[in-house]
Amino acid sequence: MSDDTAGLERALASLLENYNELNASYIDELDQEPTPLQFMRYVARNRPFIIRGGANNWPAYQRWNARYLVETLGDSPVNVASTPNGLADAVLSQDGKQIFVEPLEQTEPFADAFKSITARGRGEIDGPVKYCQTQNDNLRGEYLALMADVPASIAFAHVALDRKPDAVNFWLGDGASTTALHRDNYENIYAQIRGKKHFLLMAPVIAPCVEERSLPLARYENCGDGGDEKADYGMKAVVQQPVQYVPVPTWDPLKHSKPPNSLGEHLTTYKVDLEEGDMMYLPAMWYHHVRQTGGSEGFSCSVNYW
C-alpha cells in the first residue's frame, strides 16, 4: 500500500504486458457454432470469438430487407434515439467542460423512423442522426413482430450458462451512428444481419488506460430556437438537474488511436469487422467501441442477446 505513483504505473504496465504475453493478439474465428463446453472454455478464459456466417441460417438473414421490415412493423410506435452527429452516450465538451450526453429519445411510427434512417444512410436527406438502440429487450417488446425471425435463445450459450437471455435487442441505424467506448456487465452474443459493424475490442484489464472520469449527465433536447439549426438541427445538450455524475471512459479511440497516458503503449486493441451473417461472443466487461456501415439498402441492423 506504500507504492508511489511511479511504482503503481510500473505495476499496471507489467499487468498489461503479462496479459499481452499470455493471450493471442487476435480474436479466434470459428466456422461453426461451438458446443456448450467449447463455449464455456471461452467464457472461462474471458475471450471473445467470432463465428463467420453463424447467423446465415436465421430467417432474419433471408428476410430482413427494407420492404419486409416496413411491412412487418408498419406504423407501430418505436423508440428512436436522435443526436445531431451520431454520437449517443458520448463525451462532449461544452463551455470548456466535459459532459456525458445521452440522445434525445422520441417515439415515432417505425415506417417513419426507417424512412429517415435509410434516406439519410443513402445520402438523400440531411438531419439528425437516428438510431434504434433501446437495449431494453426490445425484440420481445416493440419489435416483437420480428422475434419469430431469430432464435429465442442461442442454444450453445443457453445450455452452457443454464439460463435464458435476459434481453434480446434489435439495433437499426445508418453509417453515421457510432457507439462510444463502454463496457457492459453482460455476456453478449451479437449477430450482424444487414450492413457491417466495426468493433474495437479491449480486455477488462485495460481499465486503467481509458481515463475514466465522473462527468455530469446531459441529454440532447429540442430547443426549438432554430438559431444554430444547420449544425445541430435545433438540438442542444442540456445537463440534467439535479446534476448526476456518471463514470465514463474519456478516451476516444477515434481521436487518439492510443490513450493519452503512459499506459497507452502497453495496450492491445482488437479490430473486429462483422459482415452480414456473422456472430460474435463478447465477454462481460470487455470494452467496445462500435462503428457501422449501411448495407445495400442504406441501413445496418443487428440483434444481440444478453
Place this chain on the structure above:
Amino acid sequence: MSDDTAGLERALASLLENYNELNASYIDELDQEPTPLQFMRYVARNRPFIIRGGANNWPAYQRWNARYLVETLGDSPVNVASTPNGLADAVLSQDGKQIFVEPLEQTEPFADAFKSITARGRGEIDGPVKYCQTQNDNLRGEYLALMADVPASIAFAHVALDRKPDAVNFWLGDGASTTALHRDNYENIYAQIRGKKHFLLMAPVIAPCVEERSLPLARYENCGDGGDEKADYGMKAVVQQPVQYVPVPTWDPLKHSKPPNSLGEHLTTYKVDLEEGDMMYLPAMWYHHVRQTGGSEGFSCSVNYW
C-alpha cells in the same frame, strides 16, 4: 493515475466489498461429481467446490493404509522435505530480517521416511518434521507403484478443459506440517485419502491484502554442529548465494486472523476441512494455507491433479 494512496486504498476496499457482495460467503458442496459443463461453470466463475466422498470409490481410498503403502513402495528412494518445525516454504525472521525458507530435501528409502513420519505423528519420537511434497508429478515418478490406485485423470476436468493433467502429486505427512499461504498458477483437483486437511482459501482479488514482499531465498541445511540441536535438530536456514529474491505473501493467517493492514477488514476467508474421501476443486491463483491432521495410523495423505 493521479490517485493518491488514500484513493487507491478506497478503490481496493471497494473492489473487495464488491467481490463479497457478488459471491457466496461459503464454498459449494456437491454430493456427486459435476458434469464437465457444470465444472466449467465453476471454472468460469473462478469458484472452488467440494465433493464430499468424491474419492470414496478410488482403490486408494480402500487400500492406502500403513501396511499397504510400505509393502508397495518398500525401500524405493523418495524425496523428503525436512524442517525443524513443519514450516516449509515459509517466511522466517533471521537476524531481524525476513527470509523465505525452503526445506532441506533428502532422498531416503520410502519405508524409513514413512516410519519417521508416522512415529512422529503418533508422538513416539521427536525429530525434524518430514513431508513428502515434491509436487513434480511424483505419482507418475517416485510413487508410480501407487498410480494404479487413483484415476489417471479426473474425468469431468479432463473433458471440460480438454487436456490431461500436467502433474499428479502424492502428499504424505503428519499433523506437524503446515503449508504456508501461497497460490499456484494451476487448476487444482485435490483429494484427501487418509487423515484431514484444513484449508484456508481466499480469492485472487485479495492479493493487495497479503503483504507480498520480495525476500531472500534460504534453505534449511544440516550444519552438523549440534549446538542448538534440541530446537532445530542441527538444521539452519541458510540464505542461498548469489542472493535470489522471491515474492511471497508475508501475512501469516495463523499469527493474525486478518492481515495487518487497512484492507484486512474487507477480506473474506473460506475454511474448508477435507475428510477422508473428500475432493476439492481449487481454481488457479486462489490463495491457500493448509494444515493437516493425521488419521488413525498417524499420517495424512492426499493426491492432487494439476
